[in-house]
Amino acid sequence: SSVATNAKRNPAFSTINLDDVLHFKEILGHKNVIQDEDRLLAANVDWMRKYKGSSQLLLLPRNTEEVSKILKYCNSRCLAVVPQGGNTGLVGGSVPVYDEVIINLSAMDKIISLDKVNGILICEAGCILENLNSFLANEGYIMPLDLGAKGSCQIGGNISTNAGGLHFIRYGSLHGNILGLEVILADGTILDMLTTLRKDNTGYDLKHLFIGSEGTLGIITKIVVLTPCKLSSTNSAFLACSDYLSCQKLLAEAKQDLGEAISAFEFMDCNSVEMALTHIEGARNPLPASLYKFYVLIETTGADESYNRTKLEAFLLRSMEVGLISDGVIAQDLNQASSFWQIREGLSEATTKAGAVYKYDLSLPVDMLYSIVEEMRARLGNIAKVIGYGHLGDGNLHLNISTTHYDEKIQAQIEPFVYEWTAHHRGSISAEHGLGLMKAEKIHYSKSEETVKVMASIKKLLDPKGILNPYKVLPQSMLQS
Ligand code: AKG
Structure with missing residues (x-):
């Protein structure tokens, strides 16, 4: 079953006709204009199968110019569109609500260049996060972002939603790691903001508007990302705490003791771990199941293997001595580390299987x-x-x-x-x-009225007809009159 929406279809939007389809085929060629029912079905639902639209048309542009032409046409015809990446979002932001045209970026998956001295990567928006990471690993770099959906999610979607993920504690937000973007506006204008500079204070830094705006202000087509060095030593520890206060104290101690080496500090309650063990194939608890109330997964990353390992071992020992952790194990090899991470990263999927x-x-x-x-x-x-x-x-x-x-x-x-x-x-x-469809009407719980009004005026300025990802992010009443 899917969830119902209270959003009403905007009557100002046109519905697609035969001429529209012919026009898209002229722009994209027949193969990349999809009307096949099965493929549409897959693109109409999110991966939780919670949100379901009824789009009749899926477009697969191969380059910036094609995205620009599509949007220019849709804007002139008042056809609503939903930009889509890997469709792994959790708030109904990447699927149509009604009959919006789906523009999926998966055919735009080229890596354009890597500056090997500075670790600056330029690529297209449809690149899958894990593929970028594999490419970078060979060159001594990593993506500043890591999340459970890495095998399917696309970097354009990650940026559009300002995804955080597992390494945020170390590398921070995409607002800090994205140096440049190419974005197509609703009317087809190509905004070239593809700078590779670390510092550039010339006027308003517009790229930030598109990071986290969930495809409501423009479609990201290319990105420039600053990538951290791949360090040689990574250690993971799976720990058990008897209460929540100990988890907090452990965090404070870890920051103090492990400092800059921490690359992840994740926590799960025992119900989460139970959920993972029940629904993730092959998952097993590294520590006796159901004995502990909380589990903490710490990862450290550094340039010196023996130094980092010794540091983590000493931290564990101390934490055990003072009673902050009840039990704990450090992964002895990559396999064991990935079995720890399988539990944490598989949780989201485990809950949908349940x-x-x-x-x-x-x-x-x-x-x-x-x-x-x-x-x-x-x-x-x-x-x-x-x-x-x-x-x-x-x-x-x-x-x-x-x-x-x-x-x-x-x-x-x-x-x-x-x-x-x-x-x-x-x-x-x-x-x-992000807010997506799920929380578009809830924004006021986290933002003041004045702030939301400014957001709505930016939306109206950049997308006056409201064709870009309608019904998402902002309350409908503020955009439609
Ligand atoms: C995570 O696992 O870190 C996620 O962002 C997914 C959370 C969820 O599925 O609720």
């Missing part, structure tokens, strides 16, 4: 971060499984509520409670997943 799932991606003060999980659990009783995990080092909780099917009554128990709670603690209702 049935229907309501996902909340919250930024909260770390000391309050787990309270919402406990309150939600108490609130829902046995009608749903409530699990909490996420990027503790970044104050980002993934609150997942797993049920057998999507049910408005259960949703009404969760919302608006979860949003009100988050706003009350001055958190964010979207830390790293």
Whole structure:
């Protein structure tokens, strides 16, 4: 089952006709104008199978000029479009809501250049994150971004949603790592902002508008990214804590002791780990299951193998001595490390295998971060499984509520409670997943009215007809009159 939307189709949008299809075939050739039912079905639903549109047309442009021509035409005809990358988003942002034309960037997957001295990569938006990483690894670099969906997600989508991921604690936000972008505006204008400079204070830094705007202001076609060096030594430790306070103290200690070496600090409650062990094939708990309430996965990365390993071992020993951790194991080889990470990275998929799932991606003060999980659990009783995990080092909780099917009554128990709670603690209702369709009407829980008004005026300026990814990010009432 999918979830219903309250968004109404904007009557100002045209519907596609035969002439439109012929025109797109002229631009793209027959092969890249898709009307095949099966392929449309796959492009109309997100990977959770939660959001489902009814687009009749999927376009696969191969270069910047084609994207520009498509948008120019759609804008003149008032045809709405949804830009789509790997379609791994979690808020319904990458699928149509109604009959929007799907513009999928997967055919634009060329690596253009790598500056090997400075680690500056230029590539097209449809490159799959993992492919970029494999390419870079051979050259001594890595992507500053890593996430469970790396095998399918595309860099253009990552940037459009300002994805955070597992290494955020070390390499920071894409706002810091993206040096340049090429973006196509709604009317087909090509914005060349493909600078490779680290420093450039000439006027407004417009690229930031497109990072995290979820395809509502333009379509990203090329990117310039600053890539960190691939360091020779990586260590992972899987640890158990008996309570949430210990997890927090462990974080503070790790920052103090391991300092710049930390490349990930992830946490999972025991319900999360149980969920992973049940639904991820071949997953097993490195530490005795169900004995501990919390698990923490730490990764350190550095240039000196023995130094880094010794440091982590000493940290573990000390943490055990003072009782911050109840048990812990350091991966002895790459296989063991990847078995640790399989549990953490497989969690999102595990929850979708378990049935229907309501996902909340919250930024909260770390000391309050787990309270919402406990309150939600108490609130829902046995009608749903409530699990909490996420990027503790970044104050980002993934609150997942797993049920057998999507049910408005259960949703009404969760919302608006979860949003009100988050706003009350001055958190964010979207830390790293965006607002998409799911939370377009909820933005006011995290942004002031004045701020949202400015956002709406920027949207109207760049996309006056509102054809780019409609019904997403901003409240419909602010854009349509
Ligand atoms: C993560 O696993 O870090 C995610 O961003 C996915 C969270 C979720 O599925 O709720």
